[in-house]
Structures are given as structure tokens and as C-alpha cells.
Amino acid sequence: EGRLAAAHTLTLLFKSISGKLNKHVEYLFVSMAPHLSNAESEDSRNAIAKAITTLLTVIDADKAANLLSSTMKWFQSENSSAQVMLATRLINVFVDALGLNILKSDMKLILKKLVVMLKSSDALVIQVLVLLQKMVRSDESNSILKNSEILDGLQTCLLHPHAWIRLLASQLLGLYLTASGKDLGLKWLTSSQTLKSVILDSFEQLKQSDSVTSELSVQVTKNLVALTKLITDIKSDDADEDSLSLEYTLKRAVKLGNNELVSTPQIVTHRTLVFNYIAAVALQMAPQIKDLLSIILTPLLREISDPSKTNAELKSHAQEVLDLVKSKFVDDETFTKTLLDVQLMLTRKRGERNAKRKQNLIKNPELAAKRKLNRAEAKKAKKMRQS
Numbered sequence: 001e002g003r004l005a006a007a008h009t010l011t012l013l014f015k016s017i018s019g020k021l022n023k024h025v026e027y028l029f030v031s032m033a034p035h036l037s038n039a040e041s042e043d044s045r046n047a048i049a050k051a052i053t054t055l056l057t058v059i060d061a062d063k064a065a066n067l068l069s070s071t072m073k074w075f076q077s078e079n080s081s082a083q084v085m086l087a088t089r090l091i092n093v094f095v096d097a098l099g100l101n102i103l104k105s106d107m108k109l110i111l112k113k114l115v116v117m118l119k120s121s122d123a124l125v126i127q128v129l130v131l132l133q134k135m136v137r138s139d140e141s142n143s144i145l146k147n148s149e150i151l152d153g154l155q156t157c158l159l160h161p162h163a164w165i166r167l168l169a170s171q172l173l174g175l176y177l178t179a180s181g182k183d184l185g186l187k188w189l190t191s192s193q194t195l196k197s198v199i200l201d202s203f204e205q206l207k208q209s210d211s212v213t214s215e216l217s218v219q220v221t222k223n224l225v226a227l228t229k230l231i232t233d234i235k236s237d238d239a240d241e242d243s244l245s246l247e248y249t250l251k252r253a254v255k256l257g258n259n260e261l262v263s264t265p266q267i268v269t270h271r272t273l274v275f276n277y278i279a280a281v282a283l284q285m286a287p288q289i290k291d292l293l294s295i296i297l298t299p300l301l302r303e304i305s306d307p308s309k310t311n312a313e314l315k316s317h318a319q320e321v322l323d324l325v326k327s328k329f330v331d332d333e334t335f336t337k338t339l340l341d342v343q344l345m346l347t348r349k350r351g352e353r354n355a356k357r358k359q360n361l362i363k364n365p366e367l368a369a370k371r372k373l374n375r376a377e378a379k380k381a382k383k384m385r386q387s
Contacts, residue, residue, distance in 0.1 A: 003035065003039055003044045003047075003048075004041070004043055004044045004047050007032075007035075007044065007047035007050070008051075010032070010051040011047070011050055011051045011054045014051065014054045014055050014058055015054060015058065018058035021055065021058060021059055022059055022060055022063055025055065025059050025063050025067070026067070028055060029052065032048055032051060032055075033086060033090060034086065035048045036048055036052075036086060036089045036090065036093075037082065037085055037086050037089065049089070049093050052093050052097075053096050054097075056093070056094065056097035057097050057098070064097075064098060064102070065102075068094055068103075071087050071090045071091060071094070072106055072109070074086060074087035074090075075087035075091065075110070075113065076109070076113070081120070081121065081124065084117070084124065085123065085124055088117070088124070088127040088128065088131055089127060091103065091110065092127075092130060092131050092134055095134050095135060095138055096134070099138060100135055103135075107143075111144065111147055111149075114132065114150065114153075115149045115150060115153055118153035118154075118156065119153075122160075122162045122165065125157065125160070125165050126162075126164060126165060126168065129157065129165065129168035129169060129172060132144065132154075132172055133171060133172055133175065136172065136175050136179075142179050142185065142186060145175075145176050145179055145180075145183075145186055146185065146186060146187075148188070151176070154169055154172055154176075155169075155197070155201060157169035158198070158201045158204075158205060159201055159204055159205065163216065166216060167215060167216045167219065170216060170220050170223060171219055173202075174219055174223055174226075176188070176189075177189075177227065177230075178226075189227070190233070190234070192234045192243070192244045195230055195231070195234060199228075199244070199249060199252075200252070202220055202224050203224070203252055203256060206221070206256060206270065206273055206274075207256055207270065209269060209270070211269065212269055212272045212273060217269075217273055221276050221277055221280070222280075224253075224277055225277060225280040225281060228281055228285070229284060229285060231244060231245065231246050231249060232246065232285075232288055246285075246288060246289065247292050247295065250278075250281070250295045250296060251295060253274050253277050253278070254274065254295060254296070254299050256270050256274055257270055257271040257274035257275075257299050258299065265310075265311075266310070266311075268311050268313070268314040271299070271303070271314060272317060274299065275300065275314075275318055275321045276321075278296045278299075278300070278321055278325070279321045279324050281296075282296070282321075282324060282328055283324065283328070286328040286329065290329070290332075290334055291334075293325075293329075293334070293335060293338040294338050294342055296325065297322070297338060297342045298342050298345075298346070299318075300318045300321055300322045300325070301322070301339075301342050301343060303318035304318050304319050304322065305343075305346060305350075
């Protein structure tokens with residue numbers, strides 16, 4: 001593509017004649033900038049961004065400041081979303097080239113505008129979240145992560161209809177959780193109500209996942225583990241069973257897997273993700289979950305003891321997670337007793353279901369025959385799909 005080749009050439013040219021560019025920098029900047037939005041391919045846009053980044057790093061500081069001033073005028077436009085979109089992309093380039101400090105005098109204005117933009121079109125929201133990630137990674141003071149309006153906008157994006165926006169918001173939440181472990185000044189999730197709300201939103205994200213290995217599923221699972229660890233630092237005055245607690249959170253996770261088992265047993269995505277979550281929590285919070293072992297052992301043992309030959313991969317994964325949990329409670333009487341209790345409970349329930357099924361066969365033979373025919377048809381259809 002000609003545009004891609006031209007961008008690569010300009011990057012090399014800017015590096016080789018850096019001392020002669022100050023007279024022409026405005027023309028070069030204005031000529032290249034629109035292509036950040038207009039170029040059709042992502043490769044072209046990235047190459048153009050790299051060329052502008054190189055240009056900004058080789059010109060005089062006052063020239064770069066003038067270019068930023070022009071960019072900020074576009075950014076503040078009230079009549080053209082296209083100008084705002086372009087300016088947002090350019091601010092990202094400025095941070096790449098010259099660091100976050102270049103925005104110091106405009107930071108309050110930028111953050112105020114970004115909060116408004118988080119409620120606009122999908123395309124703008126994506127650019128806002130990309131820019132926020134770049135700014136947060138460069139912000140050693142964590143001042144952006146202390147902006148309550150930005151954080152409220154972030155939470156709103158966690159359940160956005162657009163999957164890409166959900167991913168970017170989840171990644172930004174991940175950055176916050178990482179920073180909160182080092183900066184005690186980050187107080188957003190120190191409220192029981194807020195933490196519970198974000199945890200529930202994250203479980204809802206997991207519920208929408210249709211792939212175990214997708215970037216979004218992995219990020220949300222990581223976030224949930226980090227959020228779960230924060231629960232032990234929260235003092236809740238609410239004694240209600242739905243108040244935030246480690247027990248409440250583990251039950252929500254298990255419920256997500258149970259719902260999949262009941263509604264779509266042939267799909268194993270949610271159960272696999274829940275087992276991944278259980279494994280990570282067991283690794284990092286073994287002492288805290290000792291009294292709650294029955295909650296996490298029940299779905300694992302149920303999957304392992306399932307007599308059907310379906311979902312062999314999930315059964316194997318459940319066994320691996322159970323072995324991991326066991327390794328954290330070696331020679332522990334509480335674990336051994338809980339494991340036995342859960343096994344007995346599952347055996348008893350399975351026996352009760354079998355007995356009820358036999359009673360139904362006697363009471364309603366026509367319905368039983370219909371179910372048998374349906375199962376036979378389902379098996380036949382499955383064999384035809386596999387052949």
C-alpha cells in the first residue's frame with residue numbers, strides 16, 4: 001500500500017534530517033494528521049502515528065508545544081466529532097512521543113472532556129479508553145486513577161454492548177487494581193458498596209464470555225481474583241446474606257457455573273472460567289477460604305464424579321483444580337472432612353434424583369417414553385453431525 005510505504009519513508013527521513021524540519025513542521029503535521037482517522041488499514045494508521053511520533057521527537061520543544069495547542073483546539077470542538085476523534089488520537093501520539101508531562105497544563109481540561117466522551121459514540125469511547133490506558137501507564141502519581149468521574153465512567157463501560165469497549169474497560173480496571181496494591185491513596189474500591197458493584201459487573205462480563213481463551217475472559221478472570229482479594233480488607237456493617245463477603249462472592253462464581261450446567265450442559269465455557277477462578281483464589285487466598293471449602297469443592301467433585309462420558313476435558317480440568325486445592329491443604333483435617341462431607345452429599349443427592357426418576361417412570365410412563373425417544377433422536381442427530 002502506497003500510504004504505508006510513504007509513512008515508513010517519512011519516519012526514516014525525519015530521523016536523518018531532523019535539524020531541518022522546524023521550518024516545515026506545521027505543514028508536515030497537518031498533512032499527516034488526518035490520515036490517522038482516514039487511513040483504511042490499521043497498519044497504515046500505526047505507521048502514520050509512528051511517523052508523527054518521530055517528527056515530534058526531533059523538532060524543537062516550542063514547535064511541539066504549538067502543535068499541541070492546535071490539537072487542543074480540535075479536541076475542544078463542540079461541532080465536529082471527527083475533529084475530536086482526530087485530536088484524541090493525536091494526544092495519544094503526543095504522550096507516546098514526549099511523555100505525559102507534555103499534557104500537564106491541559107490535564108484538567110482533557111479529563112473533563114474525556115468524561116463527557118465516555119457517553120458518546122462507540123468509536124469515540126474506544127479512543128477515550130485507549131488514551132486513558134496510555135495516560136495511566138505513564139502517570140506515576142496515579143492522579144488519573146484518583147478521578148472519581150473517570151472511574152465511574154470506567155465502570156459504566158464494563159457492561160457496554162461493544163465487546164471491544166468491555167475489553168478496554170477491563171484492562172483499565174486491571175491497571176487500577178495493580179496500582180491500588182502499591183498506592184494507598186487509591187480509595188475507589190475501599191467502599192463495600194462500590195466493590196460489590198464492580199464484582200457483580202465483572203461476573204456479568206464473565207457470563208457474556210463465549211470463549212475460555214479470549215483476551216476478555218482472561219482479563220476479567222484476573223480482575224475477579226484481584227477484586228476478591230480486596231474483600232478481606234473491607235468491613236461491612238450489613239449482616240444480610242447478600243452483603244459483600246468472601247462467601248457471597250464464591251457463591252456467585254459457583255452459581256454462574258451451575259446456571260450453565262442446567263441451561264446448556266453441552267457448553268462448558270462458564271464452568272471452565274469458574275474453575276480457573278477457583279484455582280487462582282485457592283492459590284492466593286488458601287487461609288481465608290479454609291472455612292468455605294465446601295462451596296468450591298462441590299462443583300469440582302460434581303464434575304469429576306459425573307458418570308457420563310461427555311465433557312471429558314472439563315472433567316480433567318476439574319481434577320487438576322481439585323489437586324491444586326488439595327496441595328494447599330496437605331494433611332489438613334478440615335479439608336479432609338469437608339471433602340468427605342461433600343462427596344457424601346453429592347452421592348445422596350444423586351441417589352435421590354435416581355429414585356425420583358424411577359417414581360416418575362411408574363407414575364407417568366407416557367412422558368418417560370417421550371423423553372426416551374427425544375434422547376434417542378438427539379443421539380442420532382449428534383452422530384450425523386459428527387459423520
